Amino acid sequence: MVKFQDFQLSPSILKSLKRIGFEETTPIQEQSLPFSLAGRDIIGQAQTGTGKTAAFGIPMVERTDARVKAPQGLVIAPTRELAIQVSEELHKIGYDKKVQVLAVYGGQDIQRQIRALKKQPAIIVGTPGRLLDHMNRKTVDLSRIRIVVLDEADEMLNMGFIEDIEAILEKLPAERQTLLFSATMPERIRQTALRFMKNPEFIKIRSKEMTVPQIDQYFVKVEEKDKFDALTRFLDYHSPDLAIVFGRTKRRVDELSEALSIRGYTAEGIHGDLSQAKRLSVLRKFKEGNIDVLVATDVAARGLDISGVTHVYNFDIPQDPESYVHRIGRTGRAGNSGMAVTFVAPREMGYLREVEKTTGRRMRRIDVPSLKEAIEGQQRLAMEKIHAAISENDLSLYREAAEELLSESDPVAVVSAALKLLTKEPDRTPVKLSFERPLPAKRTAKNRKTSVKQKEAVNGQKYFRRKTAGKR
Incomplete structure (x- = not known):
């Protein structure tokens, strides 16, 4: 089994990994780290729970300069629960490098998030809808993003977020590294990956x-x-x-x-x-x-x-x-x-x-x-x-005491x-x-289709309002 120290990681990251008990790599980490640490784009197919967060978190923290006061890493996740979970693990990986991580997601006070974003965290983990909201409000600056990760891409497709993801990717710097991780690889995900990635390395881990x-x-x-x-x-x-x-x-x-x-x-x-x-x-x-x-x-x-x-x-x-x-x-x-x-x-x-x-x-x-x-x-x-x-x-x-008790x-x-x-x-x-x-x-197959239709209807209403604005 390959150890993390075999990848010539910075001492601060190795120290953090040792603190949280990570010594040997999982298969997805072993196969992806040589490419991701070299700056290559990656499409990784592996089940949840196989160590994907560290697989993309380590190169993200490695490429982040804690002295630069601007977001340099971006992770897009399908749910608030996953966004929180990923941000916590990235915080642990970047602890000794003093890398600041912030999670932004729907359901949390947006004004509180705006105040936190003004402190210019090095890494942002967010759900697609809330990220787009901040981008439209101009409360987040993603102009210096070096590395972006799409986590559980198939789940984001199922939840009807693919258009939001494409809108986010279009506004990021062209010169960046992109990592995509997904349990399955639907054709729509593959097309999106090829459109926004440069000669990606495909890595597939078979679930034991x-x-x-x-x-x-x-x-x-x-x-x-x-x-x-x-x-x-x-x-x-x-x-x-x-x-x-x-x-x-x-x-x-x-x-x-x-x-x-x-x-x-x-x-x-x-x-x-x-x-x-x-x-x-x-x-x-x-x-x-x-x-x-x-x-x-x-x-x-x-x-x-x-x-x-x-x-x-x-x-x-x-x-x-x-x-x-x-x-x-x-x-x-x-x-x-x-x-x-x-x-x-x-x-x-x-x-x-x-x-x-x-x-x-x-x-x-x-x-x-x-x-x-x-x-x-x-x-x-x-x-x-x-x-x-x-x-x-x-x-x-x-x-003797027992015999006395039994006699009484x-x-x-x-x-x-x-x-x-x-x-x-x-x-x-x-x-x-x-x-x-x-x-x-x-989400079942039935309510996934419903959520996509509802999202398309909402997007259609927004488009109609933009087209008819000023004509009334």
């Missing part, structure tokens, strides 16, 4: 077969506000030896680990903002069994090699199927069985179907355990502890009392988690 044979996979349909109580019920019912809970954001991980601790679980979180020393400390405690529940983001869990994980809970369903496979692969190792439970909001069911399509396996739906079932799960754990103590056969110091009380009452003391009953202490918006509903 996704197999997770020893993992029982389930999903539970649950609203955002009910997810935490559902998680604690599952933890009580399953009584996992070691469990990993995956959250989508750093804030989510921090809040979940704190809330679980409040409810009496030994839990800690890891994410990209933790120092390497802290991360290693948490992982050591988890491996040694001093932490029952590890809460993590996808980036922080990259490359985790921990044996004995019995359960994985996807508190937030990932946006792409390969991240899902990577997550649940933390369990079911070395021939052992494992269990994965994914929490899905009603509007996120399309993402679940994408996961099933990728893995080739249907997930079974389960209900949240009842309070009675949660208590029974903890009772089973208490009984296992008693059986283990009996098998160790080192009870001589306790026999009913034997069943004595055992029941012992079980009650050993059983961790569900804790209902109130906790507060910040609301996280569910992923945007997956």
